[in-house]
Amino acid sequence: MEYIKYIAEKLYDKFMSKGNSENGVSLDIMKLVEELGGVVYEAGYIKMNQNSMIVDPEDNSFKIYVSASEGIRRQKFTIAHEIGHYFIHYKGGDPEKPQTVYYRTSWAAGGSKEYEANIFAANLLMPEKEFKKIFNNCNEDLSIVADEFGVSIAAAEVRARSLGLIGNG
Numbered sequence: 001m002e003y004i005k006y007i008a009e010k011l012y013d014k015f016m017s018k019g020n021s022e023n024g025v026s027l028d029i030m031k032l033v034e035e036l037g038g039v040v041y042e043a044g045y046i047k048m049n050q051n052s053m054i055v056d057p058e059d060n061s062f063k064i065y066v067s068a069s070e071g072i073r074r075q076k077f078t079i080a081h082e083i084g085h086y087f088i089h090y091k092g093g094d095p096e097k098p099q100t101v102y103y104r105t106s107w108a109a110g111g112s113k114e115y116e117a118n119i120f121a122a123n124l125l126m127p128e129k130e131f132k133k134i135f136n137n138c139n140e141d142l143s144i145v146a147d148e149f150g151v152s153i154a155a156a157e158v159r160a161r162s163l164g165l166i167g168n169g
């Protein structure tokens with residue numbers, strides 16, 4: 001998982017250094033999608049865990065479909081997850097395929113690719129260094145941490161746990 005962390009952090013640093021934060025440490029995911037040549041579509045109805053991405057290998061452009069019923073912060077994580085597939089599984093994948101489609105399935109059903117995309121998303125939206133700093137500065141208040149990074153409290157909590165900042169109890 002170290003290389004996934006590495007590419008996500010590198011992307012974060014490069015992108016944020018150009019002044020592309022929403023504010024502070026929060027990455028502007030829509031701007032990133034635009035810069036990468038992608039478009040996000042909101043679909044009125046998407047089955048649970050069926051968010052998806054379609055990549056056009058002609059020009060490496062992509063479309064990401066998210067559910068309109070998800071909150072904006074949940075959508076942000078979903079989009080980051082799909083960008084993870086783009087970098088890890090598409091760019092590192094088979095360029096001969098005419099069209100590559102990735103579905104977001106449940107963690108258990110999705111296997112290692114889904115897990116890898118989630119690791120990418122967590123590292124892209126909440127890089128370790130920035131996360132620890134904010135977490136300590138706000139007295140470990142996860143709702144403040146979530147606000148700072150523009151993610152859901154649930155995502156911030158999972159992140160804090162994976163970094164060993166809070167226990168598993």
Ligand SMILES: [Zn+2]
Nearest residue numbers: 103104114117
């Ligand atoms: Zn996925």
